[in-house]
Amino acid sequence: MIASLFNAASKAPLPLLHRIGALLGWVTWCASPTYRRRLAANIAQAGLPAATRRLAVVSAGRMVAELPWLWCRRPDAPLGDIVRWEGAEHVEAALARGRGLVMLTPHLGCFEIIAQAYAERWGGQRAMTALYRPARQPWLRDLVAQSRNRPGLETAPATLAGVRQMIRALRKGGTIGLLPDQVPPDGLGVWAPFFGREAYTMTLAARLVQQTGADWLLLACERLPGGRGFVIRASLPDEALPASADEPDAERLAVRSAGIVNRAMERLIRQNPGQYLWGYHRYKAPRALAEPAPAPASDASA
Template identity: 55%
Template sequence: MVTLFKLLSAWPLWLLHGVGAVLGWAVFVASTVYRKRFLENARMAGLSWRQVRGAVAESGKLVAELPRLWLGQPVPVVWEGAEHVQHALETGRGTVFLTPHLGCFEIAAQAYADRFSPGGKPMTVLYRPPRQSWLRELVSASRHRPGLQTAPTTLSGVKQMVKALKQGESVGLLPDQVPPQGMGMMVPFFGHDAYTMTLSVRLVQQTGATILLVWGERLKWGRGYRVHVQPMTMALPTDLRGAVTAVNRAMEALVLQCPQQYLWGYARYKQPRDLL
């Protein structure tokens, strides 16, 4: 598989996205479980098939673009809202970047590392190591690059992120990712209770860091990506449940900006697994 990834990393982005679109539809048609979850998640968000059908192909592109993003040459990236990042870094309080499973969530961290880390402010991203050994090694090697560090979903990883923020650096999380048992709470997401991580809120409360909302839009015809950055418009409530609920509402707002690139097939409402 590693050899295949290396071969695919040399393909042009438009070709990978084309193959990925076909793959996305193939999985949607072939898997009853996946198709049912996709449609149900969209329905619970109050969206029609017309509003989300584009996400079928985009989900396949998400997988197909990984070899290029992990192992290939840099891809074109444009920014919208980069001034918010610059301002946050200048405060020296640390920055927590939050993005849902929307668009290409790999590109935001890479683009940050390329543009802002040379100034001495690296980003640490939270990730759950894959269970397959070959994929775990590949992910670790590809995500650990100049200006970009990784932190596992463990106590040591949390300590690593707290330390980074206290040094005025940045961290990145996907707050709509279902955390292990004991690391979240049930709060509404699109009007339905979902087990939601508390880590993003705890990091902000403990360090006084700035929150920025970010997502990477996948441009048509393999033209690259547009990284959108915006501040969180409301202050976090002081109580934990209220703050976590506010983060979920912010994620909902981002998803509704471009529902055709959200990962509707993700098992957002599943029961959390035990922390290993």
């Protein structure tokens, strides 16, 4: 039943989905006191005006409503003019160097479309491998797999095997996509400031760059008003990640690196705060790890 509704919604025009999504966002806001408190608290923690709440509520609803259109889109149907790139020269330069590319984006705007847009434009040159957590519901798991298994786009599960897959891809000059502002399992992160408050932050993003010598870029996708499409912006980081030779203490290296990644995500979010998922429980304690923590890259490639 749910899968049928999802497929039916995928055929609706994007402007209509966004209008429905705005309503859905307000329904969620009214129905969940926990969501209201968390969204308001996270926005206040970032020092942003209360007016950001209204934009964030609408944006979160639109994000959910556009997923049927995005996930059920035919693999051979081009995005075309609905997606516009800014800063594409940074991606081109990194791919030309051939050292591998790590692309980091926060949960901002239509972040789901970035992987598809990259695959359409550069997937034939260097495939992208995107990290994901399989959904628990079988119908949703199948839809996500359909969305993310496209020409030029591969997926890696959030497991030790997935980490090894990403390392191999980078060493072959491939591209990796990560969302570093989600809370990792216990043992796979460190506590680092995020908008002035300690947040458990993944170490994987920085480690992939440091241990493979890959380039890294920041990506953000803005959802245009009226369902007119999306703008994906690629930019260079403001700060370089420290090398292990600069910081021999592994724990201090991880904390410094996580802080740099968090500040990079903050910069992107502040550029378009109304489209960030402020309702996400970013400051929660990590859950227990289901399997041993990934080994260092030098061992994982064996």
